[in-house]
Amino acid sequence: MSINTIGEYFGVFLILIGSIMAVISAIGILRLPDVYTRSHAATKSSTLAVLLSLLGTFIYFWASENFISVRLLLGITFVFLTAPVSGHLITRAAYRSNVKLADSSTEDALEDILRNKKDV
Amino acid sequence: MIDTILTIALSLFILAIILALYRIIRGPSMPDRVVALDMIGVNLISGVAVFSVVLSTHAFLEVILIVGILAFISTLALARFVERGDIVEHKHDR
Amino acid sequence: MYLLILAILIPFIATALIPLIHKRIGAFHIGWFVLLVPLALFLIFIMQIPAISNGETLIQAVNWIPSIGINFTVYLDGLSLIMALLITGMGSLVVLYSIYYLSSSDSFPHFYAYLLLFMGAMLGVVLSDNLLVLYVFWELTSISSFLLIAFWYHRKNSRYGAQKSLLITVFGGFGMLAGFLMLHSMTGTFSIRETAAVVGQYTDHALFYPAMFLVLLGAFTKSAQFPFHIWLPDAMEAPTPVSAYLHSATMVKAGLYLVARFTPIFGGTAEWFWTITIVGLITLFWGAFCAVRQTDLKALLAYSTISQLGLIMSLLGLGSAALHFGDGEQGALYGLAIFAALFHMVNHSTFKGALFMVVGIVDHQVGTRDIRRLGGLMAFLPITFTFAVIGSFSMAGLPLLNGFLSKEMFFTASVNAVSLPIFGVSTWGLLIPIIAWTASVFTFVYCMIFVFRTFFGAPQLKKLDRKPVEPSIGMLISPAILCVLIVGLFFAPNLLGDHLLKPALHGIIPGISGAAPHISAWHGFNTELFMTLGIIVVGTLLFLTFRSWYKIYLIQPAGWNFTVLYNSLLQDLKRAANWITTHYMTGHLPAYFAYIFVFFIAAAGGALISTGALSIDLTADSPITTYEGMLIAVMAIAAISIPFAKSRLTAILLNGVLGFSIAIFFVLFRAPDLALTQLVIETVTTVLFLLCFNFLPEWKTEDSSKRIKIRNAVIAIAAGVIVTLIGLTVNSGRLFESISGYFEDSYELAGGDNIVNAILGDFRAFDTMLESLVLFIAGLGVYTLIRLKHGKGPGKDEH
Amino acid sequence: MNINDVILKTVSKGAVLIILTFGIYLFLSGHNQPGGGFIGGLVIASAFVLMFLSYDSETVSDALPIDFKKLSAFGVLLAMLSGIAPMFFGGAFLAQSFGYFNLPIFGKTELATVTVFEAGIALTVVGVVVNIILSISEDE
């Protein structure tokens, strides 16, 4: 088994892990009780899934064709950069559009601050 | 061997998409749906990446980046819409 | 020598010159200039008499549209010459009369322009040999008549009458056109002479009778035959000179001319004989019958004209039998009817023209035409009275006047017809003279009414607007000339008969020869004379007892006449049209879409099934992988959920999912460029949707009824199924390889590795260029839509 | 109600830069790789969209003092002219040509007139998309 083949397998392995991760986060998005918790599933584990698979692809191409794709690296950077922001934006939007927290939530930390602001 | 794994991986990604699609249809709230859409976008990125491995072509690497960019833009737009209704704001509104 | 063509063109040229002349001459009456035209033409045609009476004919031709056989061929024979003389002669008299008749408030240029237009058109009708050229002029006469009837267009009745006459005559004209075209289809020529020469071969042609009836439709409408006569009384809204000219002397004769002209073509058949005779007789009777009850002098004359036209028409019908016999005794016997028809046509023009002018004088001098307000005018208008007596007694068929001669000939013809051995005449033939006689009795009655109610009795000066006096001499010249003709023709009928009527007769019945008809005033004591005597006796009785039998007019219920029918036809048609149109043109977009899709389903689906195109073969399909199937499922689910989405945002999200999935689909099918474009476009579209949603309300759930929803669903499913089925069939039955193999050499051809891009930028760059233009126009459109606010003006221009 | 958009704005700056670079790359690589005038133009336009979303419309308009209608008109014109030009050299309308040149730095390089055409298309697309979004977002 050459180093290339190992590399290929490693890449594919990463991809597989990524895909499993994706399904898990999808289950999370189904099962978790409210939007705030679901956004965890969507942004955190999903991002991990995509990073894994992109990395896997990158490694695969590197290994099999000795091809270093700048675009892939750029893609990874981009996702890495923007995923948290979009997560942040959605949850903020959810909060501001008065989506209710799940019943099991114990505390709404922002409630007082925002309410005070509103009064001002 | 590799092909089988890749097919499985691809199927799993699409399964994830289907699950997210359920969330989009069901809601219940708008942000839920946006979250799910964001997730679909992210999974699509992975899907395209895997598929270019399957075909061993470089032709789709642009697509990966584009999906990343656009998923971000749509999520941003949707979030803005949910939040304010008006997605491009005016200075004097602020 | 293009004398004849010039003769047709001169009136048109003069029409064009009128506005120019009118501006130059100032106070001078333009009518005098106009008068030169018919006078000159009349002289031209008079000069043709010697040649024509020798049996010669004149033909002149100018090419118009030779490529389809429409040429400006004019043809002068006896029949045309009679008509041409009538047109120009009556034209001169009427122009002269009108110079004094019109009031200074009327627009002379318009009047004379229309009149000249008519004159030229009418000459064109009677002179042209080409069917389509004839039709051209035929319609022009309708139009000029329309304009003349509505000369005083500020009057409601004028407008009504004008519209009615135009609609009816143009309707007939279109029918006639179809008839002409059918003739052309049979014979291959538009020339009337050539058609007549070859038509014998086509009598069994399926189009022969349709063509005949359609041509007759044109003739009947133009000549105001029953039941199309209704436009003529309303046409009397025109100035009286016009009524005298168009609606009694010339234009209405165009139908008769047409029938005469086509007798060589269609004559000799039972259908032609019976149709024309019956319609003519009914018109004759009905016109005379209705004329009696009229209280307006012009209306009386209008019905009388209808009746007289019917008379001539029936004569033409009876005479057509001669064609069946051809040369010989019997031919000559029945051919006499045609001779009589031509003779009466001339006579009618003279006496009816005179009568109209009389009415015009009365109207002009007294201010009313209502019989109930008139009476005793004899003392005030003695000269006019004389004309009236001459004219109406001639019309009544009294001796010493030309009407007597032609009336006698009419009776002869009707009596002869009884013994006609063909066309099944024997059964009903006796009715012909009976109807003729009865109608003539009524004719007598209304002639008496015309004379006695107007000029005798106690004058009712209080009811009149002004004191009646004789008009200026100029107004009397024209009727005087006509009255001289009326009397003159009685004493020297054969001057006319030999020089004009005979050549015309030969033109109509080519086979006739030998026994040339000779007009004589005295035949001895025969049936005809007794019929005339009977008319005088019975007619006088009826006139005197008019009040006691007047009630028979009340038998006809008020709403039961053709004018009412015409009015209600138009109204009901409009109402029905409105009802129908507003019921399907609802302005409701979903309904329109439903029609469109139903049509698609019917057309494409119907064809798919009825032509047996449907065949589905799945074997050539490429294999399917799990993830492809799953992706298709994603798309299907996303799509199906859209209609059920409760909020528009959900729908847009689902649409976004759909769009993204399609992009991935493009990836799966190896179309990276497509995937890229689709992705960006989808996102930008979503952003646009969101931007616009800011200005739009949240969508409500459809408030359509369940029935409509089901209907929509059925339409949608059917359309979807058909799209699918055709697609599957196409997929199973590819006939040819695509041309796209060529593009695989794109590197050599266009210097590009990316085939799609090479197609877009090079092979099919034009599409791409236009596509960017489309995008550009859309951008402009969005900008103008937003910036151009109604009532606010454009927004600030540039940033 | 003041919303703090610092995170978004910061990230956007970077993202816009990446997108613009990528868009130009796509535009240039179109002849041999996926991309081309349309896609390049669209991606560049989407960078502007992102700017609109992250900032307010006035800021973006001030930062980009271009009349996008005229930009797009210029684009159409450019595409058209690249088609008209060959007509003056005896070629057919829209005839494109390409050649290989040895340039000092780049080595053997393909230069094709189609690039001018594509540039026209790209300008049109950018102009139109931005124009549409600008028009809508400036509507009161």
Place this chain on the structure above:
Amino acid sequence: MNNILVLPMLLPIVVGVLLIFLRTYGRIQAWISIAAMVVTAGTSIYLLHTVQADGILRLDFGGWEPPFGILFVADSFSVLLVLTASIVTAVCLSYALISTSKELQTMYFYPTVLFLAAGVNGSFLTGDLFNLFVCFEVMLLSSYVLLTLGNSKRQLREAIKYVSINIVSSWFFLVALAYLYGTLGTLNMAHAAERVAEVGQTPLLTTISLVFLVVFSLKAGLLLYFWLPGSYSSPPIVTSALFGALLTKVGVYALFRIFSLIFYHQPEITHTIIGIMAGLTLIGGSLGAIAFNDIRSIAAYNVVIAVGFMLVGLAIATPEAIEGSIYYLIHDMVAKALLFLLVGTMITLSGSSKMAGMSGLMKNYPLLGWSFFIAMLSLAGIPPLSGFIGKVLISSAAIDSGSYVLLALALLSSIFVLYSLLRIFKNCFWGETIVSKEEQLPLRRGVLLPCLALVVLTIGIGLGVEGLSLYVTDAAETLLNPSTYINAVLGIIQ
């Protein structure tokens, strides 16, 4: 190289785009665009002569041979239509010079009209089916913009319907193209025709042809004319005139082209359906024309009738019928533009589009009245105006082919045309003059000149048919002998 062939489409586009930069100069824009259309018309006259001399011309864009590239093909039929369309556009533009408000002029009115003309001319000339779709879209997008330009409530309301229906019809177009490509593997019209002729028109191809029929019927307003009356009667005058003159004609042209070049092998199915549709269109249009008191609606339904009339010619498809239809097409472009311009002028003068709102216009505006009178007669096919010859030829062909029902409908529809317009003439021009001489709005000479130009044109076409007949005969011959066209396109490069 026949590069000049692209000018009828390219020139309006280039000029239109350049006008964007002259936005604020309304009058200059107008004059430039008129000049552009005049040059276009001149070009098409030159092309018309060249076609007579050298046969069908073609221009392969980029030098790519058919069927691989896109090409423009000029035969007599298409060039005649291009010529007429260009002239009519030029006349309408000169009307716009005076009638259009400053506001619209600076809102890209002229560029959009030029784009519309370009789309129309392109549709007439293109020899590629997909390019036809694109040209249609150029035309349609321009028409959307023109239709909404002004933004009145009525315009917006009708525009929504018009745009939606046209989107759907464009969709049908793409569907049909997809099927055709799937079956024949080509997009070039001549190539497709050749391939269809090679295998014969299979049932599947007939079915596909019916999808095309749906598309072009929608565009032409053949039976599926629901969108037409509303959208033609709501925009400003010049736009209505352009729509009435040009838009449906493109659909009619496409029907003629497709069903005479490609799908002519099964006339008993396709042409029968066209005949039925034409008949129904005549009925529907006739009823619509007399149903309303709004003069714009009457004019719009007259467009419908004319479409039915022309398609009767296609349904019969004898040389005579096709010639008649071509004459009628040319006539109708001129006469409909005239009609809409006149109707628009009447509305401007009286401030109402209802018949009840006008009366006695003849007294104050005689020239307008006479123009209307002539337009009325011309549209009713009264000789010797331009509508006559087409009517005669179509009717004659109907007789020869035994289509008596169509004959009857065609002739009766003429009566309805006459009656509907006569009502306008009778009620609006005649009658008591409501407005006194002092109060009347002045009618500017510049408004009437374009109308008079069209009047002269309609009379000229009527009298000078012989001058046209050479071209029309050639056009009909080419249409009926697809091989001429196919050889010209697929034969050796000139």
Place this chain on the structure above:
Amino acid sequence: MESLIIILVGVLTTVAIYLVLSKNVVRVILGTAILSHAVHLLILAMGGLKQGTVPLLGEEAEIYVDALPQALILTAIVISFAVTAFILVLAYRAYQELETDNLGAMRGSDDE
């Protein structure tokens, strides 16, 4: 596979037509958007889904998928984008002026 796509096209068409037939303007617009999706897929399927390689010559394969439909779809996508943008703006301008997004209230009549 082709058949499956064509069936999918049918499903999309059905959904789209159902939307187009509704009374709400936004639904109609959405319907037209889906219609264009459907027809793009149809064109792709009609080109035949040969299992070739991406139509990039650098890929050095024997067969390429049919590139022509791809080019056509690209054109069609852009055009449908242009139209969608226009009708969207039209819809909201109509709403501003007419104050309804219900087509039932936008009937108007020929006789006004």
